[in-house]
Amino acid sequence: MTVDEKTLATPAQTEDEFKNDPTATLQGVKAKDVTKAAKKLLKESAERGGGSIQMQDVVKIYPGSTVHALDDFNLDIKPGEMVVLLGGSGCGKSTALRSLAGLEDIQGGRIMVGGQDVTGVPVNKREMAMVFQAYSLFPHMTALENVAFGLEVRGVGKEERRRIAMEQLELVGLKDQAKKYTQQMSGGQQQRVALARALAIKPRVLLLDEPLSALDAKVRVQLRDEIRRIQLNTGTTTVFVTHDQEEALAVADRIGVMNHGRIEQIAAPQDLYQRPATEYVATFIGLTNRLPGASNGEEAVVFGQRLPLLPNSATGDSVAVLVRPENLTLALPSQHDSNIGEHARVEVIHFLGSLVRVDTVITSGEFQRWNKGEQLKVTVQLPANELPAGLATGDEVVVTPRAVAALAC
Ligand SMILES: Nc1ncnc2c1ncn2[C@@H]1O[C@H](COP(=O)(O)OP(=O)(O)O)[C@@H](O)[C@H]1O
Numbered sequence: 001m002t003v004d005e006k007t008l009a010t011p012a013q014t015e016d017e018f019k020n021d022p023t024a025t026l027q028g029v030k031a032k033d034v035t036k037a038a039k040k041l042l043k044e045s046a047e048r049g050g051g052s053i054q055m056q057d058v059v060k061i062y063p064g065s066t067v068h069a070l071d072d073f074n075l076d077i078k079p080g081e082m083v084v085l086l087g088g089s090g091c092g093k094s095t096a097l098r099s100l101a102g103l104e105d106i107q108g109g110r111i112m113v114g115g116q117d118v119t120g121v122p123v124n125k126r127e128m129a130m131v132f133q134a135y136s137l138f139p140h141m142t143a144l145e146n147v148a149f150g151l152e153v154r155g156v157g158k159e160e161r162r163r164i165a166m167e168q169l170e171l172v173g174l175k176d177q178a179k180k181y182t183q184q185m186s187g188g189q190q191q192r193v194a195l196a197r198a199l200a201i202k203p204r205v206l207l208l209d210e211p212l213s214a215l216d217a218k219v220r221v222q223l224r225d226e227i228r229r230i231q232l233n234t235g236t237t238t239v240f241v242t243h244d245q246e247e248a249l250a251v252a253d254r255i256g257v258m259n260h261g262r263i264e265q266i267a268a269p270q271d272l273y274q275r276p277a278t279e280y281v282a283t284f285i286g287l288t289n290r291l292p293g294a295s296n297g298e299e300a301v302v303f304g305q306r307l308p309l310l311p312n313s314a315t316g317d318s319v320a321v322l323v324r325p326e327n328l329t330l331a332l333p334s335q336h337d338s339n340i341g342e343h344a345r346v347e348v349i350h351f352l353g354s355l356v357r358v359d360t361v362i363t364s365g366e367f368q369r370w371n372k373g374e375q376l377k378v379t380v381q382l383p384a385n386e387l388p389a390g391l392a393t394g395d396e397v398v399v400t401p402r403a404v405a406a407l408a409c
């Protein structure tokens with residue numbers, strides 16, 4: 001961890017800097033005189049609530065590299081909003097977060113927080129707090145001391161910082177662990193302490209870089225839901241970075257799907273899922289079938305069914321139409337009385353509780369050369385009670401798209 005990262009995690013000066021320098025200054029005020037000013041600052045920052053964020057045409061090129069890690073990156077966040085940046089490894093998520101925090105210089109564009117231009121403003125003046133994937137706590141301090149630390153640096157008096165730290169520990173469900181050394185705590189508990197410490201200074205913006213990635217699945221889900229609950233309670237503007245779509249869908253007000261240093265689409269989870277703007281977005285979030293169709297840009301015909309098309313859809317006699325598994329139905333040939341639909345063979349039936357997912361292969365000759373000669377596999381998802389009784393692997397069925405808007409590409 002670099003000194004700047006520590007600064008942000010603590011989130012003022014680093015421990016050593018502060019301890020070794022009794023005249024250390026905070027925003028131009030000497031540490032010994034800082035108490036009153038810091039209290040005022042905290043109060044103002046609390047009153048101000050979450051900050052809005054604008055990142056405008058931000059370009060980041062790492063030294064010695066020609067790759068634009070951020071390539072005219074744009075992001076606009078409302079006060080109190082929780083935005084998740086989602087994307088595969090290397091797409092620029094951490095770079096976006098680190099540039100916002102001031103941990104990275106940028107080569108173009110500007111960054112505004114609460115309407116103020118903070119481009120070039122150093123880390124410790126941006127009033128942000130960050131939680132990293134790896135725990136960045138001081139191992140030789142108790143949970144309480146860790147949470148109180150950022151307040152101490154800001155000159156908050158002993159009793160006051162104890163009170164605030166206890167409040168924060170209670171918020172993350174660790175009130176009874178206040179006196180424990182953090183090195184004795186589980187990974188999940190340590191991340192709770194890191195979250196409490198970040199929130200204790202009432203940051204204008206909370207930044208979370210894959211904070212759950214090092215935790216096991218069950219703790220990850222618990223803490224994820226808790227982060228969202230706390231974020232809603234405190235109203236802190238938050239940017240949460242993850243490569244896990246399920247995590248993103250569970251916590252976000254809006255999700256920005258990133259690809260090659262840009263956001264391809266940003267929207268509420270439901271919108272993103274139902275109205276993807278690109279194939280990348282459609283395939284990154286949820287399951288989707290690529291079905292052969294003909295498109296005039298407004299409408300497509302897939303397996304004889306007419307579907308409305310989403311904006312940005314391709315036009316042509318041979319396009320791929322992206323259809324979600326739940327937007328397909330399945331019937332036995334004997335019960336199928338329309339000429340819409342395609343014959344298929346059942347490969348695997350997955351029981352998912354109230355839902356059933358059925359993997360099929362289209363058996364009609366027309367689609368044998370589709371997908372470069374590969375079989376055309378189609379996955380259908382149904383409520384369990386709509387599955388034809390007794391359906392088994394190898395059975396023949398008819399698969400029909402529902403008339404729900406889809407993307408052609
Ligand atoms: N310190 C660095 N020096 C050079 N290149 C870097 C550095 N950090 C990241 N990169 C490159 O920038 C791009 C974006 O990286 P990053 O923001 O870490 O992606 P993500 O967090 O989405 O996995 C990648 O191509 C990565 O290799």
Ligand SMILES: [Mg+2]
Nearest residue numbers: 093094095210
């Ligand atoms: Mg990263």
